[in-house]
Amino acid sequence: MWGLxxxxxxxxLMSVQGVFNTGVTKQTSTWLASAWVAFSGFxxxxxxxxxxxxxxxxxxxxxxxxxxYMLLGGVIGAFITWTVITSMSSLGPAxxxxxxxxxxxxxxxxxxxLGWFGVEKVDFxxxxxxxxxxxxxxxxxxxxxx
Numbered sequence: 165m166w167g168l169x170x171x172x173x174x175x176x177l178m179s180v181q182g183v184f185n186t187g188v189t190k191q192t193s194t195w196l197a198s199a200w201v202a203f204s205g206f207x208x209x210x211x212x213x214x215x216x217x218x219x220x221x222x223x224x225x226x227x228x229x230x231x232x233y234m235l236l237g238g239v240i241g242a243f244i245t246w247t248v249i250t251s252m253s254s255l256g257p258a259x260x261x262x263x264x265x266x267x268x269x270x271x272x273x274x275x276x277x278l279g280w281f282g283v284e285k286v287d288f289x290x291x292x293x294x295x296x297x298x299x300x301x302x303x304x305x306x307x308x309x310x
Contacts, residue, residue: 179261182248186257189249198245202238231282259307266299 181201188197213221229235251260273292279285 175265178248179257182252182261183257185245185249186252189253194246194249197249198242201245202242205241234281259303262303262306266296266303269299270296 185197185201188200192200226235248260248264251263254260255263273296275281275283276286277288
């Protein structure tokens with residue numbers, strides 16, 4: 165239950181953040197807004213790490229990460245911020261988030277099916293594919309203009 169609550173909070177925060185970032189972009193630029201998001205996020209995360217987790221994992225533990233490509237999350241995060249801002253300004257918040265979530269679901273399922281990035285491989289299930297297709301149909305209905 166806790167995981168579901170945190171996931172719902174995450175979705176809500178992502179939607180609000182996307183709107184905020186798009187608003188900043190309208191007054192500055194996309195990459196400057198993305199840089200601000202990354203920098204301010206870094207400061208908050210670093211302070212919270214220093215307060216709560218410094219004893220658990222020192223900064224040098226980053227050098228011990230097995231698959232170094234896993235350290236590219238921040239780089240990917242910069243492009244996530246840019247794509248969210250760009251899609252929200254083009255589609256509007258609701259349509260952009262719906263498309264983003266559908267793509268997240270599709271890619272996450274592929275990662276599980278193929279066992280990419282060290283994720284435990286799962287068996288194909290038609291019900292999950294049908295769920296994704298229903299989501300896509302829902303997006304088409306949601307986007308439909310009279």
